Amino acid sequence: SNAVEMTIHMDGHSLEMTSFRNKLSRTEYVGAGTISDEIRFDLNGKEITGTNGGWSFVRQEEHKLAQGVVQLDLTVRNEQVEVTKHYLAYPGVGLIREWMTVRNISAQVLQLADPAFLRARVLSAGADGWDLYYMTGGGPYNGSQLLKKEVIGQGYKHEFDSHANGETASYTAYTVYLPLIVLQHPASNEGMVVGWDYRGHWTARTGNYG
Numbered sequence: 001s002n003a004v005e006m007t008i009h010m011d012g013h014s015l016e017m018t019s020f021r022n023k024l025s026r027t028e029y030v031g032a033g034t035i036s037d038e039i040r041f042d043l044n045g046k047e048i049t050g051t052n053g054g055w056s057f058v059r060q061e062e063h064k065l066a067q068g069v070v071q072l073d074l075t076v077r078n079e080q081v082e083v084t085k086h087y088l089a090y091p092g093v094g095l096i097r098e099w100m101t102v103r104n105i106s107a108q109v110l111q112l113a114d115p116a117f118l119r120a121r122v123l124s125a126g127a128d129g130w131d132l133y134y135m136t137g138g139g140p141y142n143g144s145q146l147l148k149k150e151v152i153g154q155g156y157k158h159e160f161d162s163h164a165n166g167e168t169a170s171y172t173a174y175t176v177y178l179p180l181i182v183l184q185h186p187a188s189n190e191g192m193v194v195g196w197d198y199r200g201h202w203t204a205r206t207g208n209y210g
Helices: none
Strands: 004-011 014-022 040-043 046-049 056-064 070-077 081-090 095-104 131-136 147-151 157-161 177-185 190-195 203-207
Touching: 004 081, 004 095, 157 177, 177 203
Parallel strands: none
Antiparallel strands: 004 014, 040 046, 056 070, 070 081, 081 095, 131 147, 131 177, 157 203, 177 190
């Protein structure tokens, strides 16, 4: 888009995000040599990612939609499944929307579990000076829908679980946490926002998980 640029690279049989850049400040959020898998799910009990799936390129299609929106559909496959990553880039704003379609192309019944729509390794060169904001969920308990801040330091980890132990026994996708995470660098007044639209049980890991 006019404000951000994301680079997806297929190297051999791997599909990775190699760059995510703020075009206005010229800040690169992905460190050199950092791998961000564009695909991740469990297939028949085995973890399949953008780097271990044995992917072959099938096609890429670009579509110009209303109001200047550009859609990219990137399709890869292995012996069992065909995966299409969909990206929408919105003009004038730093917004990229993405989702994934998985199709069984084998002659067998496959069990797919724990799909991840986003695996982005950013700020690997250092997260000093960055803060993380999140919001508690909309459940009927004291402290719901509050904006909270955490300072990101070395070794920072936080796993957000929509079914974490809260003060309510009735869980929905938005009971404990709202599906929104914000990274901000106050000194430069820039940052990133991640949101998702999913009504089932979800988890989101932020921080250094190796």
